[in-house]
Structures are given as structure tokens and as C-alpha cells.
Amino acid sequence: MYTEALQENEKLKSRLQDSKQELVRIRSQLEKVTQRQDRISERSTVLDTERREKQALEKRVSDMEEEIKVLTELKSDNQRLKDENGALIRVISKLSK
Incomplete structure (x- = not known):
């Protein structure tokens, strides 16, 4: 029974490690997407500003x-x-002569 518990414990540790790695990968992807969205938002703001400046x-x-x-x-x-x-002035000049 002890060995079964150890094996189960090792399986759970392995799954936990895999889950942690996947979490890191997903966080990295999320960060990339967030940065991409920020750049798009900045470009949009710049384009709006340029459009207003052009109109002015x-x-x-x-x-x-x-x-x-x-x-x-x-x-x-x-x-x-x-x-x-x-x-x-010419007319007045002629009339005054």
C-alpha cells in the first residue's frame, strides 16, 4: 500500500509539474497577446490623432x-x-481752372 501511495504521489507530482509548465506557457502567450493589443491600441490612438491633425x-x-x-x-x-x-482729382482740377 505504501508503494502504491508513493507511485500515486509521483504521478500527481508529475501532473502538477506539467500543469505548472503549461501555466507558464499560457501566461507567456497571454503576455504576448496583451502586448500586441497594447501596440494595436497605441497605433489606433496615433492614427486618430493624425486624423484629427489632418482635419485641422x-x-x-x-x-x-x-x-x-x-x-x-x-x-x-x-x-x-x-x-x-x-x-x-483730375475732374476737380479741370473745374477749378
């Missing part, structure tokens, strides 16, 4: 293009007013 830059470019249009119109209006002013 696109809006800024659009705003600047609109400002350029307005500035062009203002320059054109300014030149027209200068021309009209010059013409009025």
Missing part, C-alpha cells in the same frame, strides 16, 4: 484659401477706388 490642417488651409480670395477682392476694390480717386 485641412480646415486651416481652407480658411487661408478663403482669406486669400477676400484679400484679392479687397486689393481689386482698393485699386478701383484709387483709379476713381485719380479721375475725380
Whole structure:
């Protein structure tokens, strides 16, 4: 009976050792998966940030293009007013003679 108990004990020790090794292997796999998920999450965050930055830059470019249009119109209006002013000065000059 003692030898049977020893044999059973050895079997259980062997199973326990196998279970410990499998646990280590599974923990290692879990760690790898967790790290992979973290990297994916970081990439996703970076992509979201880059997308927001791109949208902000696109809006800024659009705003600047609109400002350029307005500035062009203002320059054109300014030149027209200068021309009209010059013409009025010539008319006033002729009338005052």
C-alpha cells in the first residue's frame, strides 16, 4: 500500500509539474497577446490623432484659401477706388481752372 501511495504521489507530482509548465506557457502567450493589443491600441490612438491633425490642417488651409480670395477682392476694390480717386482729382482740377 505504501508503494502504491508513493507511485500515486509521483504521478500527481508529475501532473502538477506539467500543469505548472503549461501555466507558464499560457501566461507567456497571454503576455504576448496583451502586448500586441497594447501596440494595436497605441497605433489606433496615433492614427486618430493624425486624423484629427489632418482635419485641422485641412480646415486651416481652407480658411487661408478663403482669406486669400477676400484679400484679392479687397486689393481689386482698393485699386478701383484709387483709379476713381485719380479721375475725380483730375475732374476737380479741370473745374477749378
